[in-house]
Amino acid sequence: MIHMEISDKQFQMDSLDGLRGFAALLVVFSHTSNQGAFFLPLLDLSGVGKSGVFLFFLLSSFLLTLPLLRKGKDIFTFPVMSHYWQRRFFRIYPLYTLYLLLGVVSTWILVTFIGKSGRGIPFELTWFEFLKHLALLEGKGVTWSIAVEFKFYFILPILILVIVYIRQFGTAAIVSLLTFLMIASQIISPQSESLTNDARLLPYMPIFILGIFIAVLHEHINKNKPNHKVMMTLKWLGFIGVIGVIIMTPVIYSKITGVSVPKNYFHKQFIAYSIFWSFIILSAVNIDGIIQKLFSIKILRFYGTLSFSLYLFHPVYISLLMRLNLNSYLAAWLVLLSSTITAYLTFVILEKPISRYKLKFKSDPSQVKL
Template structure:
């Protein structure tokens, strides 16, 4: 190949990769919007008089569980990206840990502080010191404490996934897609076996659904890794078909739940919501990643600040509820559901924009500087 042709081909490939990553960022924005829609609609529709003025926005979100769709999209995105975020060379594991630490925790800790203040001031809600301390770890449920904000459960799953990825990288298995196919299948096997055992012996209520579903969500995250290998990497066709067995099994479960329901057998509560949510999430993920489309600027921005949107929208909801109850806020009494949702989303965007530019982005920059310095120091020591 002529050097100029080779350079053009490389630029074309790089452009395609950048476009796919842009669509991935946009997908984050879509996922965040779905979660906010779910939570705001189901919360504000309970305000007296709101449902009588129309509840279709809440009914639509509930019917297929927009929140679950958004969360599963987030999990697939993490699986698609995180295993490939490890650098090569000395200090790669420390670099990954430092960058993840500064990416996740600073704004998360701020969200805890803001949630505590909002709960205390606006709802007279207070938390025990042990609950606050364990929440700082992001592993509070595993430590026997409740989440200060219910949505933190997904971050706990993310953190477990990061730890597993670090262990797989350390063991040299991170790029072994055959091994990851078996690993994802193993997580799924643990989940199914555990569910069958609990149903037959102990009863499902003996372990919270949040903890029971961790193996399933981990399987879904590694399915994101395998889908990247299938659609974005060079592998023999036979290998790609083998890699697809894990996603087929993981998303075959909700498909099976739907099929059994239509045949008259309901194996879970709300089988239509359960089955549809996972399958719709998979479809959105595949369409967003693998079908070329131009990303609107506003959607790219939502994706940029999606973590802050996710963390702070419950605070915005609390502010709207508090305002609605004040004597001076009589103008809100006749609002339709969409107006309440719009107000909640506007406050969410205001808070998320501030926290992204004041907390998130500076913390990410610090993590990058520290990780580079750490790697350079270790490289010099090895030399």
């Protein structure tokens, strides 16, 4: 069993590692279902891939907010920011760059030696598009979400600093601020007007804001011993979240309502998804119950460790295996197996070693835990 060496041990939580793995598997199961390949009979998860991506966004916001909150007014000191950006950069860009280079090189090979234009692995990519992806200006395939999340990294420290200064006025002040930001984001960029696989940050801000909110709430719960009523509320909110996420599966919603809906029916329901997943996260990290135990199982934590690589590479195997006209169940399992092996190798060879790399400065950022 491999562990989360790339995460800060101080803020590592088994249930959240498992939730990250669950999010990655949701995306894989959804994308295979979209191609008519199912892991089990009747297990049609078409359209839930966005739910997994939104969970990724929420987890990132939640987990990055916690350590920054504890740094307080020291957020913008050089050691803290240096360590923050090194962890963000080395977590994403090395593997992301190699992934994009695979697209550029494969596109060139297919055109030059085989005469196939408009194709590439994982997608067709020119050098100009490569640079646009690195600059977070474009996102093909699954890379749109990387552009969204990395842009959020730039504004998160600013938001946390504002929260640090206003929390002296109480939790209500923080709730008011975050509520205002939620409303403002919907006025400027309503979720209903978002584009498919939109690489802009603004449409998805409600998700990230909710992630900040539940981090603040989690901190408050941990500092003040909650009574039985509060704990029971968190427990039942977790169950409500599970039920809500299940109902928002298009095939299940269609059966419940008797009205057939397309697989992208809930793709723009950022706020609803975020609320339900927030309930689940709060329950998973605070209540020693079924939800926490479920998302703490080893297989989900294993996939949580490999989630980034699995997310990137599974479309490659879907594209390749769907061309072989295999049995749909066999194709689905081969996609998962191939993606898992690739994710494990990239983690061991690239992600894990690079996560240990730190640029050394006179004020050593390695002393700052983020």
